[in-house]
Amino acid sequence: MIRALQIALAVFLCLTGTVIGQDQANLPHYDITADLDPETGALSVEVTITGVEGGPLALRRADWLTIENVAVGGRAHAFTPQQRGFIVPLSGAGPHDVVISARGTIPALASGGRRNGAGSAVSGAEGTFLSGYSSWFPFSGSAPFSYRLSVSAPAGTKAVSPGKILQETETAESYTAVFASEKAFEAPSLFAGPYEISERDVGGIRVRTYFPADLAGFSGDYLDAAGRYLTRFSAEIGPYPYEDFHIVSSPLPVGLAFVNLTYIGEMIVPLPFMKGRSLAHEVLHNWWGNGVYVDYPSGNWSEGLTTFMADYGLAKDQGSEAAKTMRLRWLRDYAALPESRDARVRDFIGKEHQAAQIIGYNKAAFLFHMLEMEIGQKSFAKGLRKFWSDYTFETASWSDIRRVFEVVADRDLSAFFDQWLDRVGAPELTLGDVQTEQTGDDFLTTVTVRQSPPAYSLLVLMDLEKGSGTERFLRRLDGPEAVFEFRTGEPVKSVHIDPDYDLFRRLLTGETMPIMRDITLAPDVAMLSLHDDDSLSEQALGLANSLMDRGSTAEIVAEAPNLTQLGSLPLIVVGEPAELAEFAKDNAISPVPEKLEAGALTAWAAQTPARLPVLFIAADGAEALRSARRSLRHYGRQSYVVLGGGKAPQRGIWPVASSPLMKPMTK
Template identity: 25%
Template sequence: MSIRKRVLPSCLIGLLATSIVHTWCVSALPAQETITNVHHTLSVEMIPAAHELVARDQIELEVNSQVTLATFTLAHTLHVESVVMRTHSVSGGQGGRDEVVPFTIVRPPETSAQRIVVSLPKDHGRKIALVLSYRGQINDPPREPRHLRFVTPSETAGHIGVEGVYLSGESQWYPDVIGSFSTYRVTAQIPQGWTVVASGSKEGETTSAGKTSSTWVVQDKSEAFTIVANKFVTTSREWKSPTGQRVELQTHFLPDNAGLVDEYLNATAQYLDAYVRILGDYPFDKFAVVENFFASGLGLPSFTLLGSGSIKRHYIQPYALGHEIVHSWIGNSVFNRDDHGNWVEGMTTYLANYYWHELVQDTAQAFEQRRMMLDGYNLYVRPETDYAVSQFLRKHDEKDNAIGYQKSAFVFHLLRQEIGDELFWRGLKIFVSSYRNRPADWQSIEEVFSRESSQDLRWFFEQWVGQPGAPRVSLRDVQARRVKAEGGKEAWRLTVQVEQAEKPFRMTIPIKVVMKESTDIKSIMLSLSQRSVAEFVLPDQPLRVELDPHAMVFRRLTRRQLPPMLNGYVTDPHKTVVRAFVDPASPLQQIVDRITDHELTESRRTTVVSLKENALPHDGSILVLAGADQRQAVQSVVQESCGDRITLGDQGFQVDGQAYDGPKMAVLFSCHRADVPGSLITVLYGVTSGAVEKVSRYLFYYGWHSYVIFQDGFVTKREVWPGLPDVKEVRIDATP
């Protein structure tokens, strides 16, 4: 993900005396209208042991001569000691005349920032320089992620402490003009032995009297300036693009992870090689992988900040490091327009998490990613609580993730199919270069792609981005009759009727036609009506037709059409945990405890029952926590839904005919319940209780597969059993 400034309400009329309301609101208008060309020359000393910073920020800006107030936001824990207006010498050199100017502090309720309202002298010129001296604590120790199964960064608005320093745009650690894009020159001082990593390029570093001071320059206008610091081990290497661009690749790891640097530098180089081809020159002159002292995956201008645990777990995958690197262009070079729908995460997810697999020609993984985008949306977004992609701002839960990341990413897949590869990739490159260092929104994307493809794409963006929902498409009738083709050869005419329930969508959907001798993929244009009919002349007798076999279109699927998996259980509003173990010290008991603890605050409760008389509850989804001591009883209740796929034994188990034996083996599997449509039975079974110890802690991270095999807590295999496909046998029309 990429981090954004915390946006404050733009006009706080109720808070102020009427006499200054008008000017207040004028100065609180979006910055580009009143205050422009903001440049910070900032010097900051960070004192980790005291959680403190001492800073002086010379802010140069341009302002209309009528404006009498300039407003800045700053964390409420920081105390402004003085504000001085520097005249004549805007460059900050010698010879300037300093004039103390009055300011007032406004503390809007329910925000973590104060507003510093500086009164400007009447005769101020267009270009002014204000110097704010301030100090105070930034001490918000990161809290652990709260969600049971959803990885969110730990929450902090910024922290200076002995465990590390993290100051982002959200920390409000320097005086900021709301909505501004600024340039920066920052000198940061920290105790010797610490290393600072910050936005922009490093100009120099000196150490004296036990303090290290480094200077950082950001010449392109950007949203925020971020600083992190720790006692890093630093390495670097140069990377050169095919066009000759040189970029310094760096790692800043804590000593424990220093052995992993080559893995990260190699992966970074590989991603840059691929993405400069797609997105154009890399926008910065360094890319650093920086270890964070709390759990995070953040893409910042010129670096990424990853938690220690992630780095240790080889976080170099496309959805991980690849995603953060793509944010260098998408989000950190082209910005998301404040207060507008967030398109940044969808585009980044498409290009990194998904498209990487196409790039390396891993067709199976690419399919798997499309499936997961569809499954995520279908499981976590119920039609009655769905919202449009254009309404997504940031994710708070799985539903936001399914809309703002997964569906949004799929929109780009649909767009690419709509206008074709060549125009899509050309449009993307043009979009990135023309919005460089500028904010963009969905409308900008629509404009660029409409122009490049010479098509009016209004309907497309309205349908997929502007409105919630997804089409419900199904095969209605499929029939064929023998015809005579040219030259008297025999052929078959296939007629396919496709139905759209509810609101119809304009789209093209592929079908797979299985014929006697061959198989072919065709596509059907669906019109804005409930029923569409397509005809094809085939060389061979068609037997079966399957709708969208490769998950190329975005649509609503029934729960029966989705693969069985733990997340199907998780998202079932009606669920029961079945305790099928006797030993009260079993790690399986921890799962029961965590589920009941987690739900203390929720209105909807999971029922917990014991497996009695080999009977299961009659409705809803079921999670069976199975110990070896109740193996036979579990086997008999599983049989009905899973059939022969699973056999549990006391030395091991069999899945799909493959045997897995040994005391350290465990399996998590899910099947659709035979007599309860839309519900699932999920079973966690360990040959011994030791085999499920580690799995029990992370059970809900394994939600996307039909079965996962563990050996001593490590995944050795995972597979998906497809859901029910939409297939119809071809009816032969033999009428003469």
């Protein structure tokens, strides 16, 4: 189950189309009539495009789709096939009406469902997915446009598409539904399958689930959850911009966001997690991404803002401890990111690998958290609503976001946005001298805080612990060093800087314990095998490479590299449990699990004294290596995991030593 979930998360994508400025009244219009049989994959489609100005008209089509007829102005018309489409020559300025009929067999859904991305077209008895990007109907690619889509399928099948439902009819033979959009930016995708529809009205929004019979029991929970998120985000941002919201289950292991619709793999529908943060995230993309469009060339802000308001917003609901845990997890992931893979937030376009997610989702979400601290909750909330009302159904960039928040906060925020968007990296804070002395009736405490160059302008929270409790202060650090003074009525016992991880910064040694991602996110990793048997070493190498982030590789080395040398590659060491324990001891690599179980596979992250990350994989046979191949890579955020041995996986993070940003007082 966990595996299916992770696969789905790996392909979470958000689709948007290209934009060509045009008067809404004169948008080209597509009238699409589709006849679909999911089981055989047979599709026939007729498209009438009206309002085509000038010519020639270039149209795309899927390679499995055959163009049967083209008519212009009611008369049969010639067309020229091209590699991925065809061209309809047009004479005169227009506007022209072009009618095209096409037919084809949609590629078969592989049995059991294989990995399929946002651009696919597949069909089978379990369902049909026709991505708008697959050119399942002849489409010019120009946007915006309006459309009306009428789809018919055999009885027992339900079909659904983004857009408003205009009409729905069901007879003993067939099901027909009609969808429409007055201004669309991407070709409509089409979904069909043996679905049961459940529906609820949420303040005038029609919310539906399209689930097969064996998942119908989950509908109530999904409708409840979707209703809560729609209500919540409408209140926080502005009214939901569409009439419908559909949750459609997929035979494919995917999780995709479309306009007023989310498409999620049926394997993961039962997981509690899905109707929590994941569904909230997809619902929120109707505002950020599909309601305000992303100006991709200047950077994708929508994942950061969506992560901040949905994933992190739900964590905040659980309490400050859950919110702190999420921030720490983001910082921990960032600490695992090698410098060579670090990037500017502004350069994030989409999530091709985990490294991009650490910047484009997490660091960008952190930016909004710090912005809220900078300008205050009230202005921040006002800014979100203003951003929505100013840019609904328009394209917006990071600069537009900055301008909106500058207006509501009535201050210049260019330095704030520049340092977080345009710099690679993060500041590292250190705590210098802390002193306290009695001055008359009260006490004067001085605290020296430093940051690594180049200096950021930071709002730093500081906790001063006194006999009667802890008092919290907020101070600005905008140079390499500052000495802060505090007057208190009683002696201060200790000082703690940024105690709740409210700043995006580099964690210090002591704040972080090794996790497996320290190794698996590195672009190149050396693997040393202590197995005598070459076939075991090969198995282990296969396992090691299954752990690496996309684009990264582990290569086998013949002998142990010099671990004290600077610039050595992170290392994976594989072997039998006893050999690994000995290797760790000889090289002063720590920590090592107290007990390594026979028959199980134990993987753990550790460090050399020079802080070089090392991942150990202890297995005493080919079977343990083979069976870990599917599951081990899902534990990258852990310090250690024990798989097999007839027990449920055990995992965890090494306990943290005391924080170097906390100091007891010296006199």
